[in-house]
Amino acid sequence: MKFKTIFEPFKIKSVEPIIMSSEEERSLFLEEANFNPFQLHSKDILIDFLTDSGTSAMSSKQWSAIMDGDEAYAGSKSWLKMEEEVKDLTGFEYILPTHQGRAGERILYGYLGGKGKIFISNTHFDTTRANIEFSGAEAIDIPIAESAEPMLSHPFKGNMDTDKLKELLKKYGSKKIGAVIMTVTNNSGGGQPVSMKNAIEVSNLCKKFNVKFFLDCCRIAENSYFIKTREPGYINLSYRNIAKEMFALCDGCVMSAKKDGLVNMGGFLALKDKELADACTNLLIITEGFVTYGGLSGRDMEAIALGLREVFDEDYLKYRIRSTEYLGEMLYKMGVPLIWPIGGHAVYIDARSFYPHIPVDKYPGQALVCELYIKGGIRSVEIGSVMFGKYDKKGNLIPAPNELVRLAIPRRVYTQSHIEYVIEVFKILIENKRDVKGFVITEESEFLRHFTAKFKHAE
Secondary structure, eight states: OOOOOOOSSSSSEEEEEOOOHHHHHHHHHHHHHHOGGGOOOGGGGGEESSOOOSSOOOOOHHHHHHTTTOOSSSSSSHHHHHHHHHHHHHHHHEEESSSHHHHHHHHHHHOOOOTTTTEEEEEHHHHHHHHHHHHHOOOEEEEGGGGGTTTTTOOTOOOOEEEEEHHHHHHHHHEEEEEEESSSBBTTTTTOOOHHHHHHHHHHHHHHHTTTTTEEEEHHHHHHHHHHSSTOOOSSOOOHHHHHHHHSSSEEEEEEEETTTTOSSHHHEEESHHHHHHHHHHHHHTOOOOOOTTTTOOOHHHHHHHHHHHTTHHHHHHHHHHHHHHHHHHHHHTTTOOOOSOSSEEEEEEHHSSSSSSSSGGHHHHHHHHHHHHHOOOEEEEEEEEHHHHEEETEEEOOOOOOEEEOOOOTTOHHHHHHOOOOOHHHHHHHGGOOOOOOEEEEEOOSSSSGGEEEEEOO
């Protein structure tokens, strides 16, 4: 029998209080934060959907393992556990621990990048793009055409356009292309999954043109769920074996374990090639730490080793994906424009369509994240022209492809009643849509400006 109620497959053993606040108080908090939710204090948040990175609730087994953490500088037994687990999952020989995913990106893409180099992806996420561009290289996104239409239904909207990939590989060649990067799931593309068929096609093209192929695998378990349930030929495979099949297609991977590792801090870089691994190891030691801890404590590594097992649990993944789908489906029924179908870790609102009266250069996504906080205490993040917009030589905005707001749902943190509250807040936002104004940026940094930018209301 199929029940309508979403049943969390866990019991709550410890709780953290939420401090309630009024709309008037939140308006003041947001103004003090220069209308940037990144600058808000967490104590002033009711529901925190800013990110699913590092915000998971760890299991009792993970907390228990933390007490067994070996904090030895070299050769920690906790490292040996993590190394064994990552090797088993990825199949790669060389494992480099890092304090989080972007550290692995900086090491790998900093080494392979540099002025004149090209990196190609289904969609680079913000830190990936920033690390590539900081090296002087260029990041090119080639998602499939279907990804440009928010409400178009496609089972694997996160796929890479292989025709465009072939053109770029022919145009630039192996000497100029630093790497091809497949992000699974495609975060900036709406949390959409990538099919195994597409990954195989990309892998074959990279081998043909002698170009390295890497996975950004921070949500590999969630992507495996979609492959098992949507792609022919995979229904009888376990989620973990599906992930292993995808890892076998590439030359290495970067992982922020703060997502599908179910931990609050940690990551790794895993590689097939010894020469590349040796070069990255040198950078790891200089910038992160020794090769057997790489910026992590022993207790972090214990938690990661367990998290990489727990995340592939069938009951957990069904709950995870279904609870995210539920929020998206309810908003869709209310008429909220969003990315369809719903992704694995987040619901993405189409802010341009939600606020059609706000022009792109007045950042409708930023307007929506501010309204969500003021009206309901919900913190979310803009994924549009604040995050990915550029300027031309005259200083005019080059908009991002989409103006999105991401509601990233932490793993094992919120209950069904929290989700129902979020739905109620959107009902209020719909009633007051025409009264909302856009924003202008008053201060920004060169890279990753959305973290620290300051805003004011547009005139």
